[in-house]
Amino acid sequence: MSRVTLHRIERGEPSVTMGAYLGALAAVGLSLDVKDPATPVPSAIPPVIRLADYPALQQLVWQMPGVTELTPAQALDLCERNWRHLDREHLTLAERRLIQALVDELGGGRLLV
Secondary structure, three states: OOHHHHHHHHHOOOOOOHHHHHHHHHHOOOOOOOOOOOOOOOOOOOOOEEHHHOHHHHHHOOOOOOOOEEOHHHHHHHHHHOHHHOOHHHOOHHHHHHHHHHHHHOOOOOOOO
16 A cells, blocks of 8 residues: 555545455454444443442432432433542442443533533
8 A cells, every 4th residue: 555545544635445444454453343234232321220220320300209219311411410420449340341332322522511
């Protein structure tokens, strides 16, 4: 592959062939998977978030007595509004994964704090 082609790939120019992109991916040890856009991607977020499964989130709803479940959108909103009160060093792995999934799927990859 020429330096010019590699430079075009780095710049994302549309004139580069797919074969050149595949060659560059293989050179750095990556591969490309083609997926059918009609196939739904499974969500990492449960449809209902049980607060008993996530102790840190449960602590954030102290002002909402009787609430035991949240929708994913409510959970993301709760995290964003109360981020400064969340003890991030003591989050369980499940809580970290849930928050990351909420940010990725509902927050557009950004946590608004």
